[in-house]
Amino acid sequence: MTVADDQNTDALISDDAVELYRSRGFINVPGLLTPEEVAEQLEDAKRQLSREKTELWEEDEGLAMDWVPDAGLRSEVTRRLTFHPKITAVAERLAGAPLRLFKSELFRKPAGGASAPTPLHHDEPSHPIEGRPITLTAWVALVDVPVERGCMSFIPGSHKLVTPKEDDDGMSPLERWPHFAWEERTTVPMRAGDVHFHHARVLHEAGANDTDTTRVSLASIYMDAEAVYRPNFVYTYLFPDDDLGGLKPGDPVRGERFPLARSGA
Numbered sequence: 001m002t003v004a005d006d007q008n009t010d011a012l013i014s015d016d017a018v019e020l021y022r023s024r025g026f027i028n029v030p031g032l033l034t035p036e037e038v039a040e041q042l043e044d045a046k047r048q049l050s051r052e053k054t055e056l057w058e059e060d061e062g063l064a065m066d067w068v069p070d071a072g073l074r075s076e077v078t079r080r081l082t083f084h085p086k087i088t089a090v091a092e093r094l095a096g097a098p099l100r101l102f103k104s105e106l107f108r109k110p111a112g113g114a115s116a117p118t119p120l121h122h123d124e125p126s127h128p129i130e131g132r133p134i135t136l137t138a139w140v141a142l143v144d145v146p147v148e149r150g151c152m153s154f155i156p157g158s159h160k161l162v163t164p165k166e167d168d169d170g171m172s173p174l175e176r177w178p179h180f181a182w183e184e185r186t187t188v189p190m191r192a193g194d195v196h197f198h199h200a201r202v203l204h205e206a207g208a209n210d211t212d213t214t215r216v217s218l219a220s221i222y223m224d225a226e227a228v229y230r231p232n233f234v235y236t237y238l239f240p241d242d243d244l245g246g247l248k249p250g251d252p253v254r255g256e257r258f259p260l261a262r263s264g265a
C-alpha cells in the first residue's frame with residue numbers, strides 16, 4: 001500500500017495547508033468537486049433522503065440534523081463520492097498513512113428555522129476502532145453552507161488536547177474539559193463542492209439552519225488501514241444492532257465493507 005504522494009496531491013493541497021491541518025485539526029479545501037459532480041450528488045442525496053429511514057440527532061431546542069447511515073452502501077452514486085480520487089488523495093496526504101473507509105453518512109439540517117445547533121463534540125468516542133489516531137472525516141458540502149445555514153466551527157488545536165477516555169460514557173466535552181467553553185472557534189463557511197477535513201479528536205459544532213434551503217452534506221469517515229475493532233459504549237448505544245459484519249474485539253477492520261480508500265477494494 002502506498003500513501004498518496006506529493007506528486008499526486010500537490011495540485012490539490014499545498015504543504016502549508018497540510019501543516020495547517022496538522023496544527024489546527026481541520027482544513028477546508030475549496031472546489032474539490034466540479035459543479036456537475038455536485039449536481040449529480042445532490043440529486044441522488046435528495047432521493048436517498050426522501051426514501052431512506054433516517055437517524056435523528058435531537059437536542060432540547062429541536063432537531064440538530066438527521067442522516068442516512070452508511071449512505072455509500074445504499075447508492076452507487078454516493079459510493080463513488082466516498083472513493084472520489086481527489087478526496088481520498090487529500091485525506092491520505094493529511095493523515096500521512098493509507099486509509100480505509102469506515103462509513104459514510106448523508107446529513108440533512110432542516111431549513112426554515114426548524115433545526116437546532118449541532119452541539120460541541122469530537123468524533124472519536126463514536127468510532128469503535130483503535131489504531132494510530134489518524135481517523136478523519138471528509139465533509140462534502142452539496143449546497144452552499146454559509147454561517148446562516150449551519151456551517152461548522154472548530155476549536156483549533158483541540159485535537160492535541162483531547163485524549164481518549166477508557167470506557168467513554170458519552171460525557172460531553174464541556175463537562176470533561178470546561179475550559180473549552182472559553183476557547184476561540186474558527187467558523188468555516190463552505191461553497192457547494194468544497195470539502196473540509198477534520199480530525200476525529202478536534203472539537204467542533206455547527207449552527208442552526210436559519211435559511212430556506214436544506215443543508216445537505218456527505219460525511220465520509222476514513223480510518224487507519226490497519227485499524228482494529230474495539231467495541232465502545234457510544235457506538236453500541238447509537239447503533240445497538242450493528243456488529244459491523246460480525247467483527248470480534250481485536251479483529252482488523254477490513255474486508256468488503258471497509259475498502260481501502262484509494263482503490264475502493
Ligand SMILES: O=C(O)CCC(=O)C(=O)O
Pocket residue numbers: 065107118123137139152204205206219
Ligand atoms: O454536520 C454537522 O452539523 C455535524 C457533523 C459532524 O459532527 C461530523 O461530521 O463529525
